[in-house]
Amino acid sequence: MLFLVGFMASGKTTVGSQLASTLDRGFCDLDCKFEDMTQITIPTFFEKFGEKAFRDKESEILCDVINECSKKVFATGGGCVVREKNRVLLDGQHVIYLKVPFDVIYERLTTKNKRIRPLANTTSKEELHSLYEERQKWYNSVSTHCIECEDLNSNEIVRLILKELSH
Numbered sequence: 001m002l003f004l005v006g007f008m009a010s011g012k013t014t015v016g017s018q019l020a021s022t023l024d025r026g027f028c029d030l031d032c033k034f035e036d037m038t039q040i041t042i043p044t045f046f047e048k049f050g051e052k053a054f055r056d057k058e059s060e061i062l063c064d065v066i067n068e069c070s071k072k073v074f075a076t077g078g079g080c081v082v083r084e085k086n087r088v089l090l091d092g093q094h095v096i097y098l099k100v101p102f103d104v105i106y107e108r109l110t111t112k113n114k115r116i117r118p119l120a121n122t123t124s125k126e127e128l129h130s131l132y133e134e135r136q137k138w139y140n141s142v143s144t145h146c147i148e149c150e151d152l153n154s155n156e157i158v159r160l161i162l163k164e165l166s167h
């Protein structure tokens with residue numbers, strides 16, 4: 001099992017699916033799995049049931065996939081590392097942190113990919129920056145490999161990950 005962690009819009013879905021096909025493995029995006037299982041979109045789930053209920057379900061799904069022990073590549077939700085329980089679950093797994101500077105993230109969130117994100121769409125740039133800073137310690141602590149993505153394209157990031165994993 002291989003997990004990708006990182007802030008919203010850091011490239012987990014893009015890089016994860018490319019990495020999975022390069023490795024000839026299955027790919028699973030845990031945000032998509034959440035929506036498949038609950039039959040409700042994440043923004044609507046947040047609206048109806050709130051963040052705590054979202055985090056409970058997110059944890060349950062992470063626990064299930066870890067117990068399944070498949071060989072897939074998993075893209076986690078950006079806030080998956082917030083819960084201590086999830087950080088413990090990820091302990092012992094191969095976890096890749098896609099580290100992207102905040103300015104790049106912010107640019108992507110506001111221009112490139114305006115997918116509705118409950119925590120990004122209603123938050124100011126300053127608040128998002130604090131959230132980004134607050135989470136750094138958790139992304140760092142759960143990850144076995146940190147990839148400084150900077151301005152690399154997804155092919156280059158996949159290549160770097162493969163190099164890291166071969167060590």
Ligand SMILES: Nc1ncnc2c1ncn2[C@@H]1O[C@H](COP(=O)(O)OP(=O)(O)OP(=O)(O)O)[C@@H](O)[C@H]1O
Pocket residue numbers: 006007008009010011012013014015031075077078108112113115117149151152153154157
């Ligand atoms: N290396 C990259 N260089 C430039 N743009 C990228 C790169 N990786 C991803 N992107 C773009 O950034 C946006 C966010 O990427 P992606 O959806 O893969 O991130 P994510 O971490 O899965 O985000 P989230 O799950 O929060 O939606 C997309 O528009 C994607 O095309």
Ligand SMILES: O=C(O)C1=C[C@@H](O)[C@@H](O)[C@H](O)C1
Pocket residue numbers: 007008031042076077078079080117118119
């Ligand atoms: O950063 C976050 O807390 C989130 C990121 C998304 O991937 C989703 O999991 C959800 O919108 C919460």
Ligand SMILES: [Mg+2]
Pocket residue numbers: 012013014029031075
């Ligand atoms: Mg994603």
